[in-house]
Amino acid sequence: MTHEIAVIPGDGIGQEVTPAAIEVLESFPIDFEFVEAEAGDAVLAETGEALPQETYDLAASADATLFGAVGETAADVILPLRTAVDSFVNIRPAKAYPGVDAVRPETDLVFLRENTEGVYSGLEDRLTQDVSTLTRVVTESASKRLAEFACDYVAGDEHDGFSIVHKANVMRETDGLFRDTVRDVAEEQGVETNEVLMDAFATRVCLDPEQFDVVVCPNLAGDVLSDLAAGLVGGLGLLPSANIGPERAVFEPVHGTAPDIAGEGIANPAAMILSTAMLLEYLGYEAESAAVDDAVEATLEEGPRTADLGGDASTDDVTEAIIDRL
Amino acid sequence: MTHEIAVIPGDGIGQEVTPAAIEVLESFPIDFEFVEAEAGDAVLAETGEALPQETYDLAASADATLFGAVGETAADVILPLRTAVDSFVNIRPAKAYPGVDAVRPETDLVFLRENTEGVYSGLEDRLTQDVSTLTRVVTESASKRLAEFACDYVAGDEHDGFSIVHKANVMRETDGLFRDTVRDVAEEQGVETNEVLMDAFATRVCLDPEQFDVVVCPNLAGDVLSDLAAGLVGGLGLLPSANIGPERAVFEPVHGTAPDIAGEGIANPAAMILSTAMLLEYLGYEAESAAVDDAVEATLEEGPRTADLGGDASTDDVTEAIIDRL
Numbered sequence: 296m297t298h299e300i301a302v303i304p305g306d307g308i309g310q311e312v313t314p315a316a317i318e319v320l321e322s323f324p325i326d327f328e329f330v331e332a333e334a335g336d337a338v339l340a341e342t343g344e345a346l347p348q349e350t351y352d353l354a355a356s357a358d359a360t361l362f363g364a365v366g367e368t369a370a371d372v373i374l375p376l377r378t379a380v381d382s383f384v385n386i387r388p389a390k391a392y393p394g395v396d397a398v399r400p401e402t403d404l405v406f407l408r409e410n411t412e413g414v415y416s417g418l419e420d421r422l423t424q425d426v427s428t429l430t431r432v433v434t435e436s437a438s439k440r441l442a443e444f445a446c447d448y449v450a451g452d453e454h455d456g457f458s459i460v461h462k463a464n465v466m467r468e469t470d471g472l473f474r475d476t477v478r479d480v481a482e483e484q485g486v487e488t489n490e491v492l493m494d495a496f497a498t499r500v501c502l503d504p505e506q507f508d509v510v511v512c513p514n515l516a517g518d519v520l521s522d523l524a525a526g527l528v529g530g531l532g533l534l535p536s537a538n539i540g541p542e543r544a545v546f547e548p549v550h551g552t553a554p555d556i557a558g559e560g561i562a563n564p565a566a567m568i569l570s571t572a573m574l575l576e577y578l579g580y581e582a583e584s585a586a587v588d589d590a591v592e593a594t595l596e597e598g599p600r601t602a603d604l605g606g607d608a609s610t611d612d613v614t615e616a617i618i619d620r621l
Numbered sequence: 622m623t624h625e626i627a628v629i630p631g632d633g634i635g636q637e638v639t640p641a642a643i644e645v646l647e648s649f650p651i652d653f654e655f656v657e658a659e660a661g662d663a664v665l666a667e668t669g670e671a672l673p674q675e676t677y678d679l680a681a682s683a684d685a686t687l688f689g690a691v692g693e694t695a696a697d698v699i700l701p702l703r704t705a706v707d708s709f710v711n712i713r714p715a716k717a718y719p720g721v722d723a724v725r726p727e728t729d730l731v732f733l734r735e736n737t738e739g740v741y742s743g744l745e746d747r748l749t750q751d752v753s754t755l756t757r758v759v760t761e762s763a764s765k766r767l768a769e770f771a772c773d774y775v776a777g778d779e780h781d782g783f784s785i786v787h788k789a790n791v792m793r794e795t796d797g798l799f800r801d802t803v804r805d806v807a808e809e810q811g812v813e814t815n816e817v818l819m820d821a822f823a824t825r826v827c828l829d830p831e832q833f834d835v836v837v838c839p840n841l842a843g844d845v846l847s848d849l850a851a852g853l854v855g856g857l858g859l860l861p862s863a864n865i866g867p868e869r870a871v872f873e874p875v876h877g878t879a880p881d882i883a884g885e886g887i888a889n890p891a892a893m894i895l896s897t898a899m900l901l902e903y904l905g906y907e908a909e910s911a912a913v914d915d916a917v918e919a920t921l922e923e924g925p926r927t928a929d930l931g932g933d934a935s936t937d938d939v940t941e942a943i944i945d946r947l
């Protein structure tokens with residue numbers, strides 16, 4: 296069985312870490328067909344469109360998409376790509392690695408972020424000169440779909456249920472619906488949950504990240520709180536993510552285009568390669584996925600290291616070291 | 622001139638730290654008239670109302686209100702109290718103190734949080750069984766009023782302008798209006814600003830809090846990011862806050878009712894007393910305000926300390942020590 300993988304390197308170091316990720320995937324005896332497409336600042340400048348229709352269509356039909364990074368056009372590219380695969384959940388692990396400086400080295404969290412609605416619904420108006428409005432949408436159906444995914448995600452021994460993070464004391468109807476729906480699904484499935492207000496979560500995760508494990512939350516809460524967790528583990532540089540839809544998915548590192556080092560061949564490919572581990576798992580290659588995770592972890596700990604982690608290795612050196620450890 | 626101060630101790634340790642704060646105020650030769658009123662879980666259980674009309678009216682007419690803490694009813698009490706004084710800005714300093722364990726001891730931030738609108742507008746609907754909506758409101762007038770306050774706040778030598786934190790890449794119309802209005806006011810007044818996306822702020826403030834100083838942001842962003850900063854300085858326990866309106870204001874510690882230690886006389890009165898320092902400054906007693914700040918800081922550093930900071934002093938011991946240092 297051939298897996299068609301859309302490959303969108305994007306801008307800046309996206310162009311450098313994406314080939315590294317493909318090399319890792321090609322080191323397995325799996326039948327991948329890689330199809331490359333453009334998106335981002337450069338293609339906007341050339342063509343007037345940050346996300347050409349062909350790229351959208353490709354992501355909407357490929358089995359999975361590997362997305363590098365784009366610059367200023369991030370929102371114009373990544374939000375439609377999520378729509379292209381009907382992604383209802385964004386999986387964002389935030390884990391501190393041995394050998395990497397972290398504000399809170401005990402951090403080991405996974406955010407399951409609602410990925411279709413909330414303030415991301417795009418319903419805004421300038422009603423008068425003075426007044427602008429945004430309609431925040433929360434549906435029972437999207438909350439249910441997320442909750443069912445979350446229950447599957449925590450099944451097995453590794454996790455004791457999940458935390459529901461929300462702001463239902465202020466957004467009573469919308470986050471109330473989110474909280475109640477997620478809690479009810481979990482209860483039916485015998486999954487344990489606890490509830491934390493979004494602001495209290497922000498304080499508590501700094502003070503003691505180990506009290507949390509899997510966090511289920513609305514779209515903007517997931518955006519901000521997963522970036523907070525990224526701060527606790529030492530930055531966005533090492534975090535992968537997956538935008539999962541019912542039939543396809545988009546995988547991307549959380550980092551940006553790093554214009555200061557782009558083109559020098561010294562970008563750290565770890566987050567992109569960890570994103571391919573998520574892709575492998577998504578396609579059912581669990582052993583291969585675990586092997587990639589372990590090889591990246593060993594390389595972070597033992598080197599070689601790129602400049603962001605105090606080393607002087609190139610992207611290629613690190614990629615080879617990871618492949619050697621597979 | 623007599624200053625009428627509404628005093629709302631509330632529930633739990635609110636009942637213990639509020640008298641401490643009043644003792645501090647009474648140690649100055651200033652003519653205060655304190656008028657006590659009820660709010661919170663206990664009065665809800667007794668009367669069916671968490672915020673009795675008399676309490677609301679008192680806050681709406683007093684020169685200033687000192688508010689302790691309330692439990693489950695927090696949103697039903699504090700949000701109307703903000704309305705009672707037409708509070709358009711919530712000032713939230715988040716500063717690490719010598720002698721107090723902090724995740725990031727270099728943290729010294731002040732959040733100026735929009736306090737009337739955003740997702741706090743209370744406009745929610747359950748449109749169908751499946752769909753709920755919330756209307757997030759951002760006005761030019763509220764953004765302008767906040768920006769003018771912020772420009773006054775940073776005038777003088779202590780601050781180099783402020784950061785505008787928003788999510789205008791997604792909430793283009795509403796946070797776009799917020800960002801543009803605040804930036805334009807600052808530009809007119811010759812105040813320097815920089816802009817940071819809310820999610821990027823969450824990462825960056827963990828990695829290096831010293832790159833920020835005064836932060837101007839919409840309502841929910843201020844809620845979550847100031848609580849994040851509270852985590853970086855070691856918890857909510859020591860943080861004061863001020864809800865400022867055009868003619869009156871409400872001062873409150875950021876901590877809650879601490880039901881685990883309520884009634885034991887061992888609550889740390891520091892945050893409540895720091896809130897009185899903000900009240901003194903608001904009423905124009907700058908020297909007295911600075912004296913209270915300094916006395917609290919010295920006491921945090923040199924003791925006596927309450928149990929939350931590893932000591933065994935009582936609320937009264939700490940209050941006396943602070944008053945002795947004035």
Ligand SMILES: CC(C)[C@H](C(=O)O)[C@@H](O)C(=O)O
Nearest residue numbers: 369370373374518790791820
């Ligand atoms: C680029 C932006 C629209 C996006 C978001 O807010 O979701 C990004 O911050 C992310 O988290 O992937």
Ligand SMILES: CC(C)[C@H](C(=O)O)[C@@H](O)C(=O)O
Nearest residue numbers: 464465494695696699700844
């Ligand atoms: C109690 C709650 C409504 C309130 C808020 O969200 O503003 C609180 O978290 C705060 O920050 O004062």
